[in-house]
Amino acid sequence: SQQGEEDPQALSIQEGENATMNCSYKTSINNLQWYRQNSGRGLVHLILIRSNEREKHSGRLRVTLDTSKKSSSLLITASRAADTASYFCATDASGGYNKLIFGAGTRLAVHP
């Protein structure tokens, strides 16, 4: 079963703007991951944040984690048309083997 919800379900912005996506989950976690999917193809790992971390950066990506609220957010700064994709959060149900439970996902459209 899916771990939780993501909002918004869809987001449409202009190039250069920031995009923020939120994810909630239901169970306790060791880490939370974000993945990207282009046009219904394979997923690509973006970033992992551990349960004892509150914020993590990677390039134009910034992820936050609030374990008290069981929620995470992904911020993409200075978005580009190439960032157009679906973004999913995922939690590991297997204690380290990446048996992933995915959130509902956010479809991001970045317009030139």
Place this chain on the structure above:
Amino acid sequence: SAVISQKPSRDICQRGTSLTIQCQVDSQVTMMFWYRQQPGQSLTLIATANQGSEATYESGFVIDKFPISRPNLTFSTLTVSNMSPEDSSIYLCSVSDRGRTEAFFGQGTRLTVV
């Protein structure tokens, strides 16, 4: 990292038939998983493919409908049996090892049942 070859990339099948999807990894991996992604939806875990033993299925998925094989540490197949239009989805395999910070995914098989 792991490179995954998933075949076929897409197929259109008649209802009542079966399709076998292959997942080949370029290195030995401990864990292999199969996911289903229904149109416009997120990914749902079907099962964990166990090397040399029966797969472990998630709630709502059964071996008769989704038989899985894993003869070695680099290869697995998922069969979608007795297909109906409701089986139209993208099916993805994923691999990982303990301690890895990420899972790697195949490019998916887009299945349409008519």
